Amino acid sequence: MAQIIVLGAGIVGVSTSIWLQRAGYRVTLIDKVGPASGTSFGNAGVLAAGGVIPVTTPGLWKKAPFMLLDKNSPLFLRWRYLPKLAPFLFNYLKKCTEKDVSIYAKGMLPLIYDSVEQHKTLANGTPAEAFIKDADYCFGYDTETRYLGEQSSWTLRKQLGFEFQVESGEDYAKTDPLYAGKFHTVVRCKQHGMITDPGAYVKALARHFEESGGELVVADVMGLGQDNTGKPFLNSSSGKMSAEKLVLTAGVWSRPFMEKMGIKVPMESERGYHIELTSPERYPINPMMVASGKFAVTPMKGRIRCAGVVEFGGTKAGPEDGPIKMLRTHIEALFGDLKYDEIEEWLGHRPAITDSLPMLGQVSADREIYTAFGHQHLGLTGGAKSGKILSDIITQNPTNLDLSPYRPDRFSA
Numbered sequence: 001m002a003q004i005i006v007l008g009a010g011i012v013g014v015s016t017s018i019w020l021q022r023a024g025y026r027v028t029l030i031d032k033v034g035p036a037s038g039t040s041f042g043n044a045g046v047l048a049a050g051g052v053i054p055v056t057t058p059g060l061w062k063k064a065p066f067m068l069l070d071k072n073s074p075l076f077l078r079w080r081y082l083p084k085l086a087p088f089l090f091n092y093l094k095k096c097t098e099k100d101v102s103i104y105a106k107g108m109l110p111l112i113y114d115s116v117e118q119h120k121t122l123a124n125g126t127p128a129e130a131f132i133k134d135a136d137y138c139f140g141y142d143t144e145t146r147y148l149g150e151q152s153s154w155t156l157r158k159q160l161g162f163e164f165q166v167e168s169g170e171d172y173a174k175t176d177p178l179y180a181g182k183f184h185t186v187v188r189c190k191q192h193g194m195i196t197d198p199g200a201y202v203k204a205l206a207r208h209f210e211e212s213g214g215e216l217v218v219a220d221v222m223g224l225g226q227d228n229t230g231k232p233f234l235n236s237s238s239g240k241m242s243a244e245k246l247v248l249t250a251g252v253w254s255r256p257f258m259e260k261m262g263i264k265v266p267m268e269s270e271r272g273y274h275i276e277l278t279s280p281e282r283y284p285i286n287p288m289m290v291a292s293g294k295f296a297v298t299p300m301k302g303r304i305r306c307a308g309v310v311e312f313g314g315t316k317a318g319p320e321d322g323p324i325k326m327l328r329t330h331i332e333a334l335f336g337d338l339k340y341d342e343i344e345e346w347l348g349h350r351p352a353i354t355d356s357l358p359m360l361g362q363v364s365a366d367r368e369i370y371t372a373f374g375h376q377h378l379g380l381t382g383g384a385k386s387g388k389i390l391s392d393i394i395t396q397n398p399t400n401l402d403l404s405p406y407r408p409d410r411f412s413a
């Protein structure tokens with residue numbers, strides 16, 4: 001069988017590698033640090049099957065300046081990065097319309113609605129299965145005004161067939177006593193799930209890939225191209241490697257490779273942070289989106305992880321103080337009385353394209369190079385299925401899915 005190289009071992013690259021391996025290909029998975037060393041390590045772990053509302057909702061462009069001035073709001077910008085960011089930001093904010101929200105919802109829905117099942121199928125019979133849990137994904141509103149402010153997103157979810165239940169904060173606290181007295185209203189989304197340790201989960205999947213005969217190479221890739229025979233190759237710190245086909249799954253770091261092929265990708269990092277409370281005396285039951293700070297609180301193995309924030313500032317700079325302080329303030333208000341051992345902090349990079357949809361498909365008819373990146377806030381949720389879809393594209397197994405919203409060349413036309 002033909003050999004395929006997959007570049008980038010986050011959830012998307014690992015899932016793609018496993019599905020290609022199951023389809024009979026010889027797969028080499030390459031990563032500069034190793035599996036789950038990028039964004040797939042520290043996310044909130046939510047399988048957000050109903051995540052059909054993008055960040056770019058109507059009115060955001062009006063609210064954004066005020067949010068940037070409010071240190072307790074979840075939107076941040078490294079101002080020195082603004083000149084580089086400006087073209088992206090302009091086109092990203094142009095998507096804040098009802099019509100674009102609907103285009104996004106229709107595009108994202110097929111990738112995420114059955115995410116729990118998709119992860120269970122991916123991990124079936126492997127030790128990674130143990131990390132997948134069914135759960136209600138809850139949204140906690142501290143005031144009625146804040147809840148009413150998000151009515152349009154709940155209406156859209158209902159129209160798309162998602163089941164949810166609206167409860168008073170008091171009633172919800174009977175299920176999840178850690179939140180007693182914290183919320184006015186809680187919306188519980190059914191048929192969701194969580195991964196109890198996203199980094200360990202992706203590593204376990206990668207181990208299964210290796211044990212099933214896959215090759216894992218740790219090397220930094222500097223460039224890629226096609227030789228005279230049309231075969232793709234890449235140059236890496238371990239030398240030149242070529243294959244019959246190449247799949248680019250390097251998350252936010254995929255852009256320079258696409259640009260080298262002359263393909264425009266308006267993608268930026270939506271930097272996000274997590275703070276973990278290790279060995280807490282008590283745990284919440286379900287993952288909870290805390291609406292006031294737009295961060296998710298997820299019970300994980302040995303810790304509670306609080307993850308969120310959208311900060312524009314590129315991939316090169318380290319963490320900033322502002323987002324960490326903002327998260328700490330909100331966490332103090334929620335869990336001020338809770339005892340735990342330590343606090344751990346992390347910065348990650350969500351791969352965000354201006355239309356918030358990933359790039360899944362063949363780069364062009366004359367290149368055996370394929371892409372699967374750009375899943376922004378939902379790469380864990382949609383990663384398992386994206387890998388399956390890409391494997392189906394490569395093996396020419398009909399997907400019964402309109403793939404046009406994900407075309408990798410959609411900005412180059």
Ligand SMILES: Cc1cc2nc3c(=O)[nH]c(=O)nc-3n(C[C@H](O)[C@H](O)[C@H](O)COP(=O)(O)OP(=O)(O)OC[C@H]3O[C@@H](n4cnc5c(N)ncnc54)[C@H](O)[C@@H]3O)c2cc1C
Pocket residue numbers: 007008009010011012013030031032033034035036037038039040041042043044045046047048219220221222249250251252253270271272273274296307308309347348349350351372373374375376377378379380381382383
């Ligand atoms: C704070 C936060 C919370 C989140 N919460 C959730 C959530 O609850 N649910 C959800 O679905 N999603 C969530 N996400 C988003 C999700 O984590 C990402 O969309 C997803 O991890 C992207 O996966 P990926 O495989 O595309 O990229 P990555 O995981 O970033 O993997 C890319 C890989 O490429 C490798 N690489 C890069 N450059 C090179 C190179 N030159 N050579 C070799 N290798 C290279 C990197 O080392 C890395 O391992 C969250 C993100 C953040 C930041």
